[in-house]
Amino acid sequence: MGLFDVFKKGLSKTRGFVSEGLTRISAGMGRYDEDMLEELEALLVQADVGVGASLHIIDSVRANIKTTGDDSQKAVMHTVKKEIIDILGPKQTLSLEDNSLNIILMVGVNGTGKTTTAGKLCLKYKSMGKKVMLAAADTFRAAAIEQLEEWGKRTNTPVISQTVGSDPAAVCFDAVHSAISKRADVLIIDTAGRLHNKQNLMDELAKISRVIEREAPSACIMPLLIIDATTGQNAVIQAEVFSKAVRLNGIGITKLDGSAKGGVAIAVAYTAKAPILLAGLGEGVEDLVDFDSEIFTESLIPELSE
Amino acid sequence: MFESLSTKLQGIVAKMKGKARVTDQDIKDMMREIRMALLEADVNYAVVKQFVADMSEKLKGQEIHQSLTPGQQIVKLVHSSLVDLLGSQQAKISVSPSGFTVIILYGLQGAGKTTTAAKLGRLLKADGKKPMLASVDVHRPAAAKQLEVLAEKIGVRSFIMPEEKSAVTIAKKAIEQAKYYLCDTLIVDTAGRMTVDEDMMQELIDIEKIVKPTEKLLVVDAMIGQEAVTVATAFEDAIGLDGFIMTKLDGDARGGAALSIRQITGKPIKLICVGEKVEDIEEYYPDRMANRILGMGDVMSLIEKAQQSFDEDSAQKTMERMLSNTFNMEDMLSQFEQIKKMGSIKDVIGMIPGASAKVKDQDIDDRIIDVNMAIIRSMTTKERRFPNVLNASRRKRIAAGSGTTVQQVNQLVKQYEQSSEMMKRFSKMSKGKGKSRGLGGFGKGFPF
Structure with a gap:
């Protein structure tokens, strides 16, 4: 299955939602007037695109109609797509550096799928022939260590862990040293979910990040923020606050398939400084793919028959 | 923003x-x-x-x-x-007339079902019930283990079958076990799911037929966006719900989903979860939720918190001392203690309307109170009662004794002087107007 198909399948709910809305709006005539633009804006907001980004997109559409005089469905959709791609930015991937230790640090609020994504990434790099290690730095949630160990067992990967309640920074210290001495290619560190408005937990994360940077100065360190696609506008704040605590390398959006509101990716990209790198489009391992703005947009907004 | x-x-x-x-x-x-x-x-x-x-x-x-x-x-x-x-009134968790209540928790992946199950178990236990927790999550690795660990922590019996692949079989056994151990409530934690998944929905329906739940509760993450309604209606249509539990309300999501699901399904929100610890579960108050959605701060919670932790007598005493113009370092220390009891300064300020937005960007260091308390505790009784005696050498000794610097001591003394100056004015003002009662001294004297 090509990347396009994976996106299309995963985003089918959102596309269905958008397409239904578009058909409703443009029923009968293919020309956009002010009322229809407002409806279009509403549609975007309902897809969790966010008020700010939606306004921006609609303003561009309005400006475009004004300059070109073309208010056809085709022209409007063209502008919408162009704006979304603009907001999402050029395609960037989570790329590993050869001949160096790559450390992927999974961060995010509770329940976004950090451990699962860590497991999937592990399997992906394993199948690429990389030497991978996992570290269970979520020492808070009950059975989080066991969950990661289960992934370790499934993928036949060593898991560095300590006991529940131990210092996560200490786990990272151990893991980094172990990865260096074993000459691993990739070390994936799973951290505990933390709500971004808990200053002490964010400080803990900053400490984890400091320890890793200090112990592995030559490694390529990639903190990855995992956001749940079903999250509403809070995702925007999450991205903002986490990027203050750690130097985010990028964002992974999970559970895009479960929601009809995949638009949250656009809301996040509109304000966040870090690029979206990964998209979780299904439960399977193959459903975790590199994020591609153009394919995402094409899958989100259906081609309408004239 | x-x-x-x-x-x-x-x-x-x-x-x-x-x-x-x-x-x-x-x-x-x-x-x-x-x-x-x-x-x-x-x-x-x-x-x-x-x-x-x-x-x-x-x-x-x-x-x-x-x-x-x-x-x-x-x-x-x-x-x-x-x-x-x-919703104008609070809704309680209902109890089955048969004496054996089954509560089943549904929800999307990562909504916090397992943690909520434990919190609910603890709440019921504190209420004099004898609950049992059971996990029928056969999908997420170590989900059952998580429930077992949490159950142990709260001292409640749990039932899991990590090797069993059929959720229905586990559900059947769980009922038997709960009755065998004479538990009066069984809390069933189901696997998180995407509503798309027909198979998993069917599994839920099958489980429901077996356990015949009294309460079918949907666990909803407060951070959920526009999807909330779709999720709620999907569960409502497939299984029929009795209410909701909102989780992660300790985050800064405004929780508009509460309004949406309430409006669309008409079912009540029964409980809210406000923290990571097992005791962080609360009853739901519609007016507070309205404040939160509008970004108005949670004045009621603040007042309640203040009432719970404020020692009326001690506050009254301080008040009287202030009015009689004999406010000293001992009173200041007791004020600090009162404030500390209310929890983190940030939490407290966050509940004040209008303040929440500003607080977010500021780092408020809770330790400043500890530091100030340490300084006062390093003073002699005489120094506390008559701060005027604090000369340079005394300040040096206090700084060394409290592990602070002379500057910090100076700052505190200055703060004290400002507060007592204000109180002088205050007491002049209130003379003749009768005695006023209040929480006492929320003045300039506080370090935030």
Whole structure:
């Protein structure tokens, strides 16, 4: 299955939602007037695109109609797509550096799928022939260590862990040293979910990040923020606050398939400084793919028959 | 980024000063702001639309009150309408007349079902019930283990079958076990799912037939966006729900989903989860939720918290001392202690309306109170009672004794002087006006 198909399948709910809305709006005539633009804006907001980004997109559409005089469905959709791609930015991937230790640090609020994504990434790099290690730095949630160990067992990967309640920074210290001495290619560190408005937990994360940077100065360190696609506008704040605590390398959006509101990716990209790198489009391992703005947009907004 | 709704509304109202009535254009502007605020709080679009239409109708021709500022007046109206929508009364967890209650928890992946199951178990146990926790999650690795660990922590029996692949079989056994151990409540934790998944929905229906739950509760993450309604209706249609539990309300999500699901399904929100610890589960108050959605701070919780932790006698004593103009370092120490009891300063300030937005960007260091308390504790009784004796060498000794610097000691002394100066003025003012009662000394003297 090509990347396009994976996106299309995963985003089918959102596309269905958008397409239904578009058909409703443009029923009968293919020309956009002010009322229809407002409806279009509403549609975007309902897809969790966010008020700010939606306004921006609609303003561009309005400006475009004004300059070109073309208010056809085709022209409007063209502008919408162009704006979304603009907001999402050029395609960037989570790329590993050869001949160096790559450390992927999974961060995010509770329940976004950090451990699962860590497991999937592990399997992906394993199948690429990389030497991978996992570290269970979520020492808070009950059975989080066991969950990661289960992934370790499934993928036949060593898991560095300590006991529940131990210092996560200490786990990272151990893991980094172990990865260096074993000459691993990739070390994936799973951290505990933390709500971004808990200053002490964010400080803990900053400490984890400091320890890793200090112990592995030559490694390529990639903190990855995992956001749940079903999250509403809070995702925007999450991205903002986490990027203050750690130097985010990028964002992974999970559970895009479960929601009809995949638009949250656009809301996040509109304000966040870090690029979206990964998209979780299904439960399977193959459903975790590199994020591609153009394919995402094409899958989100259906081609309408004239 | 979330400017408080009331500030915005006040801005609009400022423009219409002098007008006796609210014009259509004013209403339109205000409704725009309300609409934005609600959408940014993740309230469902259809619900927002209906709400705004109703509000415009209500506001038309309203006279501008002289007493309240019009902005406040409108916020008040919006607020009371929101409370109506959010449910006017609290709903309790119901108990089966048979004496054996089964509570089943549903939810999307990562909503917090397992943690909520444990919290609920603890709550029921504290209520004198004998609950048992059972996990029928056969999908997520170590989910059952997580429940077992949590159950042990709260001292409640649990039932899991990690090797069993059929959720229905586990459910059957769980009922048997719960009855065998004479438990009166069984809390069933199901696997998280995407509503798309027909198979998993079918599994839930099968489990439901076996356990015959008294309470079918959907666990909803407060951070959920516009999807909330779809999720709630999908579960409602497939299984039928008795209510909801909102989780992760200790985050800063505004929780507009509460309004959406309440409005669309008509089912009550029964409990809310407000923290990571097992005791962080609370009853749900519609008016507080309305405040939160509007970004108005949680005044009621603050007052309650203050009431719970304030020692009435000690506050009264301080108050009297202030009025009689003999406020000293000992009183200051007791004030610090009172504040500390209320929890983290940030939490407390976050509950003050209007303050939440500003606090977010500021690092408030809770330790400053500890530091100040340490300084006072390093003083002799004489120094505490008569701070005037604090000369340079005493300050040096205090700094060394409390592990601080002389500057920090100076700062505290200065703070003390400012507070006592203010109190002098205050006591002059209140003389002749009768004795006033209050929480005592929320003045300039506090370090925030």
